[in-house]
Amino acid sequence: MFLDYILQQPQRYNLDDQDLKLFQKIISIGLEKIKKIAHEISDDPNFRENNDKIDNYLDKVKLKLIQEGSLDIQYDVNYQEQHFNLVSKIPNFEIPFVVWNMRGDAFFIFSDLPSINTKINSKILQQYSSQCLHYGKEKTTVSSFGQLLNARVPSNVCFAIAIVKDLEPEIKESIRTENPLDFETDTLWYRVPVVYCLSDAQLYFYDQPSSFWEKFKGEIVWKRLRQVIETTLTL
Numbered sequence: 330m331f332l333d334y335i336l337q338q339p340q341r342y343n344l345d346d347q348d349l350k351l352f353q354k355i356i357s358i359g360l361e362k363i364k365k366i367a368h369e370i371s372d373d374p375n376f377r378e379n380n381d382k383i384d385n386y387l388d389k390v391k392l393k394l395i396q397e398g399s400l401d402i403q404y405d406v407n408y409q410e411q412h413f414n415l416v417s418k419i420p421n422f423e424i425p426f427v428v429w430n431m432r433g434d435a436f437f438i439f440s441d442l443p444s445i446n447t448k449i450n451s452k453i454l455q456q457y458s459s460q461c462l463h464y465g466k467e468k469t470t471v472s473s474f475g476q477l478l479n480a481r482v483p484s485n486v487c488f489a490i491a492i493v494k495d496l497e498p499e500i501k502e503s504i505r506t507e508n509p510l511d512f513e514t515d516t517l518w519y520r521v522p523v524v525y526c527l528s529d530a531q532l533y534f535y536d537q538p539s540s541f542w543e544k545f546k547g548e549i550v551w552k553r554l555r556q557v558i559e560t561t562l563t564l
Contacts, residue, residue, distance in 0.1 A: 382527045383441055383492055386564065387415050393561050394419070394437060408464050411457065414492070415439040418468065422486060424553045431550070433485035433517070436465040437561070442491045451503060455512055458489035458522040466518065486554065488521045490562065495528040506539040510546050519547075521554055523562060534558055 391402060399417045406413040415438075422435030438461040442453065465487040496504075509520055524533045536555055538544050 379494055379527055382530075383414070386492065386525060386527075387439060389564055390437075390439075390562055391415065391417070397561060398422075399437070409460055411440065411460050413438050413440050413461075413464075416464075420470070424484075424486075424550070424557075431484040434465065434469045435486045435488070435557075436461065436468070437488045437490065438464065439490045439492060442493055451500070451507075454491060454504070454522055454524065457491055458487075458509070458520050461489035462487045462518060462520045484517060484519060486519045486521060486557075488523055488558070488562070490523045490525060492525045493527065496524065496526050496533065501526075501533050504533045505535060505537045507535065508538065508543055508546050509535055519550065519554065521558070523558060525562070530564065532558060532563055 394402065394417045397419055398421075399419045401418040401420075403416045404414065406416045417437040419435040419437070421432055424431040440457065442457060465485060469485055504522070504524055509522055522534065525531075526533060534555070535551065538546075538548065
């Protein structure tokens with residue numbers, strides 16, 4: 330804090346004992362107000378209800394992730410000024426196809442994003458999923474060359490799950506119709522934005538290509554990814 334910085338060098342700012350006492354009182358009042366506000370928020374029934382819903386969702390999804398082979402689950406991970414409520418990694422995650430299967434690391438990253446419903450919500454969601462993708466790239470241990478030797482197409486997946494209190498209808502529509510490949514592509518990664526809405530306990534993700542031509546933008550893979558979302562992330 331700026332006041333703490335001043336109090337550490339009173340001679341530089343010509344502060345006497347009375348000034349120091351005044352500054353300390355100001356700091357004390359500020360801390361008390363912060364504690365009071367935090368206490369009021371935590372006592373708010375809606376706040377507690379939302380937290381209970383988040384905990385319930387994460388607890389149930391965690392069990393599904395363990396069943397899918399996740400042995401690495403972390404809570405409260407901080408990365409690039411973003412707080413992840415839960416991070417799960419499934420190694421050797423395989424998506425079957427007729428000829429070749431895709432295999433790599435799959436990251437499932439969950440965050441409570443209360444500001445998603447602002448005017449810049451689409452931008453916030455894109456930024457969040459990009460942060461999740463960068464986190465996955467830093468933490469992956471997959472060898473692309475080794476995957477090719479095993480007759481597998483090397484491809485990692487990052488499921489970026491934003492948990493929100495509510496969503497406007499037009500935002501739900503944009504999430505379902507905007508192809509994530511239009512915003513960011515990577516030859517070895519699939520970024521899969523998902524939003525879990527607490528108010529209706531529903532998942533929203535890209536599942537409605539907006540035109541005939543959109544079906545040629547990775548739709549074969551998206552069909553498989555949607556199956557993963559519906560089986561692993563749905564309550």
